[in-house]
Amino acid sequence: MHLRSILIKTMRAMILERAGQPLRLVEKNRPRAGTGQIALRVLSCGICRTDLHVVDGELDQPKPSVIPGHQIVGEVVEVGAGASVERGSRVGIPWLGWTCGECRYCASGRENLCGRARFTGYQIDGGFADYAVADARFAFPIPRGYDALQAAPLLCAGLIGYRALRMAGDAERLGFYGFGAAAHVAIQVARHQGREVYAFTRPGDEKGQEFARALGAAWAGAAGDAPPGELDAALIFAPVGELVPAALRALSRGGTVVCAGIHMSDIPSFPYAILWGERVIRSVANLTRRDGEEFFALAPAIPVRTTVHAYPLEDASRALGDLREGRFEGAAVLDVSAGQSL
Ligand SMILES: [Zn+2]
Ligand SMILES: [Zn+2]
Numbered sequence: 001m002h003l004r005s006i007l008i009k010t011m012r013a014m015i016l017e018r019a020g021q022p023l024r025l026v027e028k029n030r031p032r033a034g035t036g037q038i039a040l041r042v043l044s045c046g047i048c049r050t051d052l053h054v055v056d057g058e059l060d061q062p063k064p065s066v067i068p069g070h071q072i073v074g075e076v077v078e079v080g081a082g083a084s085v086e087r088g089s090r091v092g093i094p095w096l097g098w099t100c101g102e103c104r105y106c107a108s109g110r111e112n113l114c115g116r117a118r119f120t121g122y123q124i125d126g127g128f129a130d131y132a133v134a135d136a137r138f139a140f141p142i143p144r145g146y147d148a149l150q151a152a153p154l155l156c157a158g159l160i161g162y163r164a165l166r167m168a169g170d171a172e173r174l175g176f177y178g179f180g181a182a183a184h185v186a187i188q189v190a191r192h193q194g195r196e197v198y199a200f201t202r203p204g205d206e207k208g209q210e211f212a213r214a215l216g217a218a219w220a221g222a223a224g225d226a227p228p229g230e231l232d233a234a235l236i237f238a239p240v241g242e243l244v245p246a247a248l249r250a251l252s253r254g255g256t257v258v259c260a261g262i263h264m265s266d267i268p269s270f271p272y273a274i275l276w277g278e279r280v281i282r283s284v285a286n287l288t289r290r291d292g293e294e295f296f297a298l299a300p301a302i303p304v305r306t307t308v309h310a311y312p313l314e315d316a317s318r319a320l321g322d323l324r325e326g327r328f329e330g331a332a333v334l335d336v337s338a339g340q341s342l
Helices: 003-007 049-055 148-155 157-167 181-192 206-214 243-249 289-301 313-325
Strands: 010-015 024-029 037-046 072-079 090-093 096-098 131-135 173-177 196-201 219-222 231-236 251-259 280-283 308-311 331-334
Touching (some): 010 313, 037 090, 037 148, 049 313, 072 131, 072 148, 090 148, 096 131, 148 157, 148 289, 148 331, 157 181, 157 251, 157 289, 173 181, 173 243, 181 206, 196 206, 206 219, 243 251, 308 313, 313 331
Parallel strands (some): 173 196, 173 231, 196 219, 231 251, 251 280, 308 331
Antiparallel strands (some): 010 024, 037 072, 037 131, 037 331, 072 090
């Protein structure tokens, strides 16, 4: 970090000024922790498909000039009044940034559905910056054994994959549609639970199929290919509505299609016969803090390993473009601390 930015307490940040345009690198004042909040020096920040939906304008209610990024790994540098997190500790900040705590969803353990919830990197500034502020109650301690780059994808890809897997019930044969950041973590959890995973990628994505097999997939092929057996559940990670009827066709009676993304293109109409037989279609929305506590206890026990592609903070738009085009296996992560000289 430049001497000037240390003296006048500024930071680098990538901001979204207008949907559909590249993020812009700016120098901004560092945020300070308010009551109940912590301020973090950002070490790394994972990149998620939801970030693409934000910058592309498919999620169209961002705060003005938002700093995207909701898989933040940081070191606590300031603790606001009433926040019970230790200074100097390493924490992760996920997508769920705040909930009301009062509505019927919050009161019944379903804070992921809170109508007043606010989300990191969307309605609250996120981690594509040197510093970030978060509500201390929504921060997770990062388990030992994970460096900042490795830990970042656990915060959304890992968590959402874990929640999606839970929605699949005790299905033995799972189909994963889209084998990116979330699937590459979820397969490790599923294998640990003794389930079989069938991986569906974009047609012709030999590298993705190889990657899935290397992580223990029983079979890998293109979406639309017939897997060797019927699926008990299908987890759709790709934002492609056509995959819903495709997955239904591959599903056994009583099976569930779980749509794990926050946005999806329209689902084409399909004959009732492929839903018949008590097949279920459902979505997975956000996460609860309980998901986080469970997953961050489980991940180091398996242990989940993440495959990470690091980019400098300034290259956030390039990383988003690579994600859109499927140019890497695993998860993209901004190595934010690499650009800081403290
Ligand atoms: Zn609520
Ligand atoms: Zn995400």
